[in-house]
Amino acid sequence: MTWTPQNLPADHPSVASGKIGVLVVNLGTPTAPDAPSVKRYLAEFLSDPRVIEIPALVWQPILRGIILNTRPKKSAHAYQQVWTDEGSPLAAITAQQACGLQQRLGDGVMVDWAMRYGAPSIPDQLDKLMQAGCERILLAPLYPQYCAATTATVVDKAGDWLREKRWQPSLRTLPPYHDDPTYIAALAQDLGAQLDALAFQPEVLLLSFHGMPARTLELGDPYHCHCMKTARLLEAALARPALRMVTTFQSRFGRAKWLEPATDVVLEAEAKKGTRRIAIAAPGFSADCLETLEELAIRGREQFTEAGGEQFAALSCLNAGDAGMAMLEALMRRELAGWL
Numbered sequence: 001m002t003w004t005p006q007n008l009p010a011d012h013p014s015v016a017s018g019k020i021g022v023l024v025v026n027l028g029t030p031t032a033p034d035a036p037s038v039k040r041y042l043a044e045f046l047s048d049p050r051v052i053e054i055p056a057l058v059w060q061p062i063l064r065g066i067i068l069n070t071r072p073k074k075s076a077h078a079y080q081q082v083w084t085d086e087g088s089p090l091a092a093i094t095a096q097q098a099c100g101l102q103q104r105l106g107d108g109v110m111v112d113w114a115m116r117y118g119a120p121s122i123p124d125q126l127d128k129l130m131q132a133g134c135e136r137i138l139l140a141p142l143y144p145q146y147c148a149a150t151t152a153t154v155v156d157k158a159g160d161w162l163r164e165k166r167w168q169p170s171l172r173t174l175p176p177y178h179d180d181p182t183y184i185a186a187l188a189q190d191l192g193a194q195l196d197a198l199a200f201q202p203e204v205l206l207l208s209f210h211g212m213p214a215r216t217l218e219l220g221d222p223y224h225c226h227c228m229k230t231a232r233l234l235e236a237a238l239a240r241p242a243l244r245m246v247t248t249f250q251s252r253f254g255r256a257k258w259l260e261p262a263t264d265v266v267l268e269a270e271a272k273k274g275t276r277r278i279a280i281a282a283p284g285f286s287a288d289c290l291e292t293l294e295e296l297a298i299r300g301r302e303q304f305t306e307a308g309g310e311q312f313a314a315l316s317c318l319n320a321g322d323a324g325m326a327m328l329e330a331l332m333r334r335e336l337a338g339w340l
């Protein structure tokens, strides 16, 4: 006798289909470049205890009383300068990366994308994959360097979703790939080509990573070490002895001490000590976003030239280009091995 499930919701995955899903995840971004949208996004992002490690009783009054009343207007202005017809660059590029991976991995795998804060959310996208029959899902935070404020919070969010499920899919996570030879080679190939295409020869290449409170290093977060290792391996792979490389940390937030040296401080100091031609790359960002397109490419240029620098180039992230996509495909295939 065949057993037939009774009274089940229409979307109940009663028949196992054994499909494989991949969910690529990046940080999150507002839905529009205006102050109310930025406020909603920042409220969610900056209320994450993985991001702001201050007790909520102390932090929430500061966030609600000061930051969310001042920062959204300023940040919305910054977003307006980089917004595209496809929306926020971070969301648009992450969607392109998911689409490229879908083509590369083929029909045996369903690829989708999510934002840790804002939309499309991780729970909604995991539900979508599960309803499409995915019983095994690779969760892929696109952060090469592990950080509790980025990688761990993506896994936390997926964990919260799993906790609600009676029938859980099997979940794997993409490990950090800061020292993976495939990642380093992709960066060296892509940045090397961009450097060769410049109309000038930079004296210095800044490798700018997103900053973190310095305290997180003392607390055991491997982020700083991962960034330094990426920078060391990338310098060796680029093999340009005439190009001086300097590692810096950008996007300082709040009053606490952050990882140093700070990108803006170094840009100004380099110009003041006589560097006239500089290029800047952001190897820790898998997609161009506010922090690379506005903070580095627009404000960084101003900081350098106002201090006496003459030629400035902000290099693109790997985005959905061939070198980056081939690297992501290789990383995903490695994690999917045994499932495919």
Ligand SMILES: C=CC1=C(C)c2cc3[nH]c(cc4nc(cc5[nH]c(cc1n2)c(C)c5CCC(=O)O)C(CCC(=O)O)=C4C)c(C)c3C=C
Pocket: 027, 028, 029, 030, 051, 052, 071, 075, 088, 090, 143, 147, 149, 150, 210, 211, 212, 213, 251, 253, 284, 285, 288, 289, 290, 291
């Ligand atoms: C790549 C890794 C990132 C780390 C590590 C990180 C830590 C971190 N960030 C903030 C505060 C802000 N970050 C903001 C934007 C932003 N941050 C990352 C990545 C990392 N952040 C990205 C990719 C982006 C761009 C988002 C986009 O929409 O393009 C912002 C918002 C913009 C602004 O108002 O300046 C804030 C705020 C903290 C506090 C932190 C670690 C504790």
Ligand SMILES: [Fe+2]
Pocket: 210, 251
């Ligand atoms: Fe950030």
Ligand SMILES: [Fe+2]
Pocket: 251, 290, 291, 295
């Ligand atoms: Fe910033």
